[in-house]
Amino acid sequence: MLAVGSVLLLVGTGLLGAGGTALAADIGARDDAGFLSSDVQRAASPGYALRSEPVVLADGPADPSGLARFLGDVRVRAHGAGDRPLFIGVAPAAQAAGYLHGVGQGVLRTDTALGLSVTSDDGVAPAGPPAEQRFWAASVTGAGTQSLTWSPVAGDWMVVIMNADGGAPVAVEGTVGATVAALRGLAIGLLVGGGLLLVAGVWLVAAGARPEDRSAAAGVHAGEPV
Template identity: 40%
Template sequence: MDVMTVTTGTTSSTGAPLPRPEKARFGTGARVLLGVVSALLLLTGWALLAAGAIAVGADTMARDGNGYLMSDTTEWTSPGYAVQSDTVLVHQGPMGFSLPHRMLGRFHVTAVPTGTEGVFVGIASADDVTHYLRDVARTTMTDPYSDVTTSRFVDGGSPRVAPADADFWVASTVGAGPQELTWDPRPGSWRLVVMNASGTTPVAADVAVGAEAPVLNTAGPVLLTTGVVLLVAAAAGGVLCLRRS
């Protein structure tokens, strides 16, 4: 005679417990991978925090009282009538994005005359400066604020008009004592010119240049924020790995 076995609940009709369905387990390989990723996030987070703290501290200490990052002072001299920089190219950002303003902010120049003459400082397009100083005795400074500074002197005559009387400067200042010039850069080719106030010779002044560099204001906070986010992610990964273990 056949005997039919009926199962109900968690035991069979014979009283033996039924096997429980196995829960999905967090595999060893997955735990190892999560642990490695968490460790990498932890190291990267601490590195970004350190870099952010250094960036914030250095940025704060390097700025002058007006918030500009300034170069060291360098003597701009010429036996002629003018000292000019090499041409500086300022590029337009994509889709009209104001890259010079976002990256540099305002440009700042300080000039202290070392002779008896007052000093003139001006910024103009490279073409206008070339036209103004054509056939004028002048010196061109190349990388005046790098470790290796060179200058080129070209002999010639005097300028047709005093620098302050020319009308092509986009920014300029003139006076008997220390002078400061501030300019909001825009795309184009530009030159910085230093002359005596009356356009005489020789020229001698201590000059420093700098900029607001607003992009550096955000670099430190961005690094700090990113570091905190990565540390939180690393902690969450570590807790998940331990719980799954």
């Protein structure tokens, strides 16, 4: 009982901490538009485009868009170097990859130790400016800070950032965010689950630490000679 109670106390404390952190983020870390956003990141490539790795939004056959619903609306906000007009688009990964096939580009990768990194490949210029393509699920283009908001659905997707004229090089700074509408429910669930485990753990530890009734253990009853 002591061992099981100690494990429940440990797990319950962890869930309470995670729930408290999630609730604090839900209440205090959102911007005026309701988004939770990353820190400002900078990325550059000598090529003609910066793109993400393909993002697969799927969560099992029974609920193929579960991750998409969890994320809520997604926002990519970026500013080009020197106020150069910028293009941001999200498209089915296969079509975006076809447009960028053989094009000099940088691939954005997230490393937990190093943060955002860019791997650049040499190549030719794209066949035409990005805004002229018709496969984008959502896109924005213009001078200054551009903000793309997209409601994701299940599928394989790619985010592409380019100069509006399709030229090189590409250098931006920006953030990625999401509304994560389910965050408050997740936080409350973690807090409730952690609280229940904590109560159960305290009860088990208290029961396991209770001194044993020595008289009962020795089979001694009232009225029997000792």
